[in-house]
Amino acid sequence: MTTGGANDRLSKNQRREAAREKARRLREQQKRRDRVSRFALQGGLAAVVIAVVVIVVFAVTSSIRPAGPGPANMASDGVVIGENMVAQTSGAVAADGTSTPSALDTSAGTVDIRVYLDYLCPYCGQFEKTNGDQIKEWVTSGAATVEIHPIAILTTRSNGTKYSERSANAAACVADRSPDSFFDFNSLLFANQPAEGTDGLSDDQLKDYASQAGVEDTAAVNTCIDDQSFVSWVRAATERATSGPLPGTDVPAVTGTPTVLVNGEAYSGSLTDPDAFSSFVLSAAADSYSSATPAPTSSETPAPSDTPASTETPASTETPAPGDAPVSTEAPVSTEAPASSEPTPAAAG
16 A cells, blocks of 8 residues: 655645745746846946947057157158268157158259158058169169158058058158168168058067167157157148148159159159169259259350351260269169069059
């Protein structure tokens, strides 16, 4: 004979009440669990919101950083380098000020080369690789000056690291503290140029290349790179270059890099053919020589003489061909590197 349990002795109503009580307790437990989960979720969301707000505030305050003064020795927004690779010194662009264009003076036959570049721009890298050594040779000899304008038009193409801005800021730091090291620093950045779409060089790498370029006050330059001391100037200089007008030329503004001007004329030839650029520079040098030679005016009165005037044909004043310019022009000599068969790429924008 089987002995029944306690439930067998409960009435039908009692069993129903017990089931209801059990269900009530389960509902209460579930409500408590829901409240705990809701509080945890709300707390987590609050933390996420706070983090997002902090990030947004940082980004906004960084983007609207008040403009500070520019670097010394870049009053024109560029560094001017002359004979023996000595940089011209100048004051800094004042905060919220405007740049002072360099004078374009070719009366002595010196060729004026100006380059607007972005350190992430692959076409700028091609131009530097092809012509950097030849430009240095011309400038060292005094046949030319070069004015280098670092700008940042590819800031969004380095995975959020803003390499274009950081590298241009680093170049400004070098110009500010060690202007004679600027050309070599510029060359090192292109010799080690990162590809578009990568993070770019790190700040530590930029500091290392500044040291390799010969910067002596490395502590000051390193701090300048870390603090991005001239990033607001980089943005302002980029805006001035891309909105124009560009001084000393009919080119209205920079629309892509590299923008290369020789005696005010834009170079539109191959970026990978050294002969093409050399010929362009030699032609500019010849034009400068011709314009620098004074022509006689109608007001000149010949001195009285008993000897009849000579009927000999005067010497020709034709513009010398590239490679055969007069010595007094100090025209740079072509490296005669073999011409490349690559097509000229469109300027990077």
